[in-house]
Structure formats: structure tokens, C-alpha cells
Amino acid sequence: MRVPNTAAPSPENRRAWPAGASTRVPYWVYQDAEIYAAEQQRIFTGPVWHYLCLEADVATAGDFRTTFVGGMPVVVARDTDGEIYSFENRCAHRGALLCLENEGKARDFQCVYHAWTYDLQGNLKGVAFKDGVNGKGGMPKSFCPEEHGPRKLRTTVLCGLVFGSLHDDVPPIEEYLGADILARLERVLCKPVKVIGRFTQALPNNWKLYVENVKDSYHASLLHLFFTTFRINRLNQRGGVIVSETGAHHVSWSAIDAGAAPARRDAAYSAQGIRAEKDAYRLADPSLLDGRDEFGDGITLQILSVFPGFVLQQIQNSIAVRQVLPKGVESTELNWTYLGFADDTPEMKTMRLKQSNLVGPAGYVSMEDGAVGGFVQRGIAQAADAQAVLEMGGDGIESQDSRATEASVRGFWNEYRALMGL
Amino acid sequence: MTDSGFPQRLAALNAEYARCIDDDRMEAWPEFFFERCLYKITTAENHRNGFEAGIIYADSKAMLKDRVSALREANVYERQRYRHIVGGPAIIAEERHVVRTESPFLVTRIMRDGRMDLFATGKYIDAVGEDADGALRFVERIVVCDSARFDTLVALPL
Ligand code: FES
Numbered sequence: 001m002r003v004p005n006t007a008a009p010s011p012e013n014r015r016a017w018p019a020g021a022s023t024r025v026p027y028w029v030y031q032d033a034e035i036y037a038a039e040q041q042r043i044f045t046g047p048v049w050h051y052l053c054l055e056a057d058v059a060t061a062g063d064f065r066t067t068f069v070g071g072m073p074v075v076v077a078r079d080t081d082g083e084i085y086s087f088e089n090r091c092a093h094r095g096a097l098l099c100l101e102n103e104g105k106a107r108d109f110q111c112v113y114h115a116w117t118y119d120l121q122g123n124l125k126g127v128a129f130k131d132g133v134n135g136k137g138g139m140p141k142s143f144c145p146e147e148h149g150p151r152k153l154r155t156t157v158l159c160g161l162v163f164g165s166l167h168d169d170v171p172p173i174e175e176y177l178g179a180d181i182l183a184r185l186e187r188v189l190c191k192p193v194k195v196i197g198r199f200t201q202a203l204p205n206n207w208k209l210y211v212e213n214v215k216d217s218y219h220a221s222l223l224h225l226f227f228t229t230f231r232i233n234r235l236n237q238r239g240g241v242i243v244s245e246t247g248a249h250h251v252s253w254s255a256i257d258a259g260a261a262p263a264r265r266d267a268a269y270s271a272q273g274i275r276a277e278k279d280a281y282r283l284a285d286p287s288l289l290d291g292r293d294e295f296g297d298g299i300t301l302q303i304l305s306v307f308p309g310f311v312l313q314q315i316q317n318s319i320a321v322r323q324v325l326p327k328g329v330e331s332t333e334l335n336w337t338y339l340g341f342a343d344d345t346p347e348m349k350t351m352r353l354k355q356s357n358l359v360g361p362a363g364y365v366s367m368e369d370g371a372v373g374g375f376v377q378r379g380i381a382q383a384a385d386a387q388a389v390l391e392m393g394g395d396g397i398e399s400q401d402s403r404a405t406e407a408s409v410r411g412f413w414n415e416y417r418a419l420m421g422l
Numbered sequence: 423m424t425d426s427g428f429p430q431r432l433a434a435l436n437a438e439y440a441r442c443i444d445d446d447r448m449e450a451w452p453e454f455f456f457e458r459c460l461y462k463i464t465t466a467e468n469h470r471n472g473f474e475a476g477i478i479y480a481d482s483k484a485m486l487k488d489r490v491s492a493l494r495e496a497n498v499y500e501r502q503r504y505r506h507i508v509g510g511p512a513i514i515a516e517e518r519h520v521v522r523t524e525s526p527f528l529v530t531r532i533m534r535d536g537r538m539d540l541f542a543t544g545k546y547i548d549a550v551g552e553d554a555d556g557a558l559r560f561v562e563r564i565v566v567c568d569s570a571r572f573d574t575l576v577a578l579p580l
């Protein structure tokens with residue numbers, strides 16, 4: 001007779017969050033296919049806003065772009081009324097993709113399968129052979145095109161960013177972000193942007209591991225040596241973390257602290273014997289670091305996240321938006337759009353091109369972020385019921401004037417658990 | 423420059439370049455370029471759209487050296503190497519001091535655990551010139567990758 005293994009918890013028990021733990025994350029949350037499926041419903045279809053594309057991507061009537069909300073394919077288009085619309089990229093007939101391009105210009109969308117046509121708002125406008133051929137076949141007289149169509153998203157534009165939501169009760173985007181986060185978004189996206197590059201990074205990990213990494217201000221100067229050595233970012237520079245009310249969104253920032261003596265700034269690192277401390281290392285071409293204080297406030301780094309999967313980054317003069325798309329339990333796509341401003345001088349343009357080295361899949365300060373999620377995913381392979389520890393900076397989710405904290409990571413889980421009912 | 427021996431010299435340049443990276447002699451990699459140069463990794467889509475940013479962008483040999491220093495001293499990545507297969511170069515145009523050429527490439531990536539992937543394909547769009555000693559070097563090497571998607575990270579240059 002086989003003895004039942006009582007040590008292994010049943011699936012239901014396993015998915016109970018450790019009691020009262022705002023400082024613990026059970027590893028099954030990154031591994032479980034049922035959790036992944038539930039996220040599609042509760043998070044991605046829930047009362048949240050998703051970044052879809054830039055307003056500049058759909059600048060004039062007929063411009064469209066395709067993207068995703070969670071796993072759902074989505075079309076974003078500007079109609080002749082000047083408004084931007086977004087809808088599921090799915091034909092109402094038998095489900096084929098409506099649009100097979102990344103971007104383009106269209107007067108309408110026609111499904112390739114049986115040629116049903118849709119306007120730029122996603123309304124079904126035409127059914128091929130609706131009345132049959134030579135009086136035979138065709139749709140029943142009772143068929144009403146208005147009752148058929150792909151799912152529409154609420155669509156809104158903020159600071160040149162297009163957001164969409166599948167939920168009817170999501171608050172307006174400004175309210176969703178809250179005043180503090182909104183102000184930091186407006187700080188960077190203060191004038192018309194210009195795309196200077198697009199890159200996609202395939203990450204070998206659950207989407208939440210990347211979002212946590214973005215919100216984790218603690219790791220920046222420890223994992224990324226380049227950052228630290230060149231004083232682009234140090235924990236003991238002036239800086240802090242702003243966490244939105246429920247923890248959903250965050251801003252991590254740092255600024256040059258002209259007052260602090262270099263020796264003192266280094267001491268904290270040397271005392272810890274941290275790998276990220278290597279003072280002899282200098283650039284042969286330091287022009288990379290000749291950035292301008294273009295926003296006039298001395299802030300050299302600002303990472304802003306909007307729940308669930310949007311990031312706006314300013315690292316010196318390198319500005320980019322990142323879209324985090326889940327592609328499977330252990331697979332995530334990160335879409336980078338590198339930005340400049342429409343009024344950039346040639347010198348500023350050159351500076352942004354040079355500083356594009358800092359970010360992206362080969363970025364001096366972000367290369368490691370692409371891999372570290374995979375290190376966790378592989379590390380926890382047989383540790384579903386073990387838990388991550390999130391105690392840096394206490395157990396709260398309040399804004400802090402230190403970056404040696406995991407407050408915004410705890411904030412993410414606070415919002416996540418509320419939506420997931422975990 | 424483009425006498426009858428030129429195609430062979432060009433092919434030899436490409437072969438040496440690939441060996442340098444694949445054999446992990448990265449310190450020698452900047453020497454394939456002039457002091458003032460342009461090295462960039464981008465995608466076919468960006469290239470077509472005139473989007474100028476790259477995931478690696480260097481407009482001086484010193485910046486390439488910094489890439490190597492960062493690779494050796496700063497950046498953290500799992501042990502890996504590449505194998506470049508570079509196709510025959512096409513000579514596109516001859517200008518006063520440079521020849522514009524294009525060569526297709528294919529790069530596999532071999533990870534420490536033995537996993538081997540087709541990592542990148544694309545073409546090098548080059549401007550090649552002769553240095554004071556008559557050796558060929560790159561004035562420009564634009565690495566145009568066919569796909570816009572990069573797996574995990576691009577640690578080593580292409
Ligand atoms: S599936 Fe689109 S027309 Fe039939």
C-alpha cells in the first residue's frame with residue numbers, strides 16, 4: 001500500500017498566501033499555470049490601464065498599430081473623427097486576426113478569412129455575400145451586424161501615451177495614477193516625443209519577476225556595477241521611492257547631491273565589501289556621461305512604473321518606454337521604445353544615441369535585468385512552497401526617502417493580491 | 423582600393439573579425455576600427471524607418487574599448503560564446519577613401535550549460551578604408567539584425 005504523501009500540500013492549499021505576510025512571496029506565484037490563467041482574467045481584464053502605444057504611433061486618421069493586453073491581441077487605430085480607438089484583434093465571425101501588420105495605414109480592416117470588414121473603431125460594417133449568391137445561401141435576415149464585433153477597450157491618451165482598459169469601472173487615468181505619479185510622468189513627457197528606436201527583449205521568466213525588478217530600487221547599485229562606478233546612481237545620492245496609495249505604481253529617483261563629499265559617498269559601499277565597488281575603472285571615452293540636465297532639476301535617474309506592465313525610464317538623457325507582456329508562465333516580452341523629443345538639437349540627439357548604450361538588451365546598466373529574472377526562475381525550480389523575503393525598509397508600502405528599500409515591490413504585491421483575491 | 427585582390431582582403435577582414443570575437447580575444451576587437459568610427463547594433467525595422475538608436479552604439483574606438491572594459495569588469499552575464507558565420511561580402515560602392523560593402527551573418531550562441539541557439543542573423547553594412555599601413559579597417563560597421571527580438575541579453579558584440 002502506498003502511503004499518501006501528506007507533506008505535499010494540495011493545489012488549493014498551496015495557493016493560499018502565507019498568512020499575513022506582506023514581506024513574503026511564495027514562489028508558486030511565478031510557476032503555476034492556473035495562476036497565470038487567473039491573472040489574464042483578474043489582472044489584465046481587471047480595473048487597470050494598459051499602455052498600448054505612443055500617440056505619435058497613430059498620429060493621423062487611418063494610422064494603426066497592433067499590440068497586446070496580456071495575451072489578447074489588440075488593434076489601436078485613429079479614426080477620421082480624430083479619436084484613438086482600440087479593440088481586440090479578433091474577427092467576430094470565426095476568430096481570425098483582423099490585422100496582420102505591426103503598424104500601417106488603413107481605411108478599414110478586412111478579415112482575410114471570409115472578408116468581413118470593420119471600421120477603424122472595430123465596428124462590423126460588412127459581411128461578404130450577406131445576401132447570398134444568385135439568391136442562394138447568405139446570412140439569415142435576422143443577423144444583425146451591430147450585435148457582433150471584437151471586444152472594445154476604453155481608450156485614453158495621457159502625455160502622448162495611449163492606454164486601454166477592458167474594465168468598465170477603472171477610474172480615469174489621472175486618478176488611477178494619483179497626483180504624485182502623474183507629476184513625475186508629466187515631468188519627463190513634457191513635450192512631443194520622437195521615436196529613435198524599437199527593440200524587443202525575450203525574457204526567460206514570469207512577467208512579475210521583471211516588474212519586481214523594475215520596482216526594486218535596492219538592487220540597482222548592487223547588481224549594476226556600471227551605474228555605481230560612474231556615479232550615475234548611488235544609494236547615498238539624494239533620492240527616494242514614491243509609492244502610490246495602494247502600491248500599484250511607483251517612481252524611483254535619484255539626483256546628483258552636490259553637497260556630499262566623494263569619500264563619504266564611497267565609504268558605505270566599501271564598508272559592505274560589495275562587488276559593485278571598483279574605483280579604478282574609468283571610461284576611455286567619457287563623452288557618454290556628458291548628459292545635460294534637460295529637465296532642470298538635477299534628477300539623473302527616474303524609473304516610473306504603472307501597474308501592471310508599463311515603465312517610463314529616464315537615465316540621464318536616455319528616455320524610453322517599456323511594455324511588459326506576459327507570453328507564458330516562464331516567458332515575457334519586453335518592448336522598448338527609445339525616445340527623443342521632436343525639438344532635440346543635433347547635439348542632444350547625439351547624446352541620446354550615445355546614452356542608448358546604458359539601456360536595453362545590451363545596456364551597461366540594464367543588461368543584467370534581462371537575465372536576473374531567469375536566474376530566479378531557474379533557482380526556484382523545486383521551491384514552489386518556499387518564499388522570497390521582502391523586508392528591506394520594513395513591511396510597509398509608503399514612500400521613502402531612501403532607495404535601500406523594497407517598499408515598492410511590496411506595493412506591487414499589495415495591489416496584485418487585492419486583484420487576484422490571494 | 424578595389425583592385426582584383428580586394429574581395430579576398432575583405433573576406434579575410436571579416437574572417438579575422440569573427441575569429442576575434444568567437445575566440446574571446448575581445449581586447450583586439452576595437453582594433454578593427456578607425457579612431458573615429460561608427461559601430462552600431464540595430465534591427466532591419468529601425469534601419470528601414472530611419473530610427474538611429476542602437477542597442478550598442480559607439481562613435482569612437484575609445485567607446486568600443488569601453489564596451490570591452492564593461493564586458494570584462496562591470497557587466498554580469500552567464501558565461502557564453504558566439505560562433506559567427508559570415509557570408510561573402512558584396513561590394514556596393516566605392517567612394518574616395520572608403521568602400522561600402524555588405525556581408526550577411528549568422529551567429530549561434532553557446533551557453534555554459536551547452537544550450538545552443540541561433541542567436542542572430544542579419545547583415546553588416548560596412549564602410550571600409552585603409553589605414554596608414556594599408557590595412558583594412560572599419561570606418562563604419564552597422565550590424566542590422568533581421569529580427570527585432572533579442573533573447574535575454576546581448577552581452578558580446580556581434
Ligand atoms: S473569420 Fe473573419 S471573416 Fe471569417
Ligand SMILES: [Fe+2]
Nearest residue numbers: 220365366369
Ligand atoms: Fe536593474
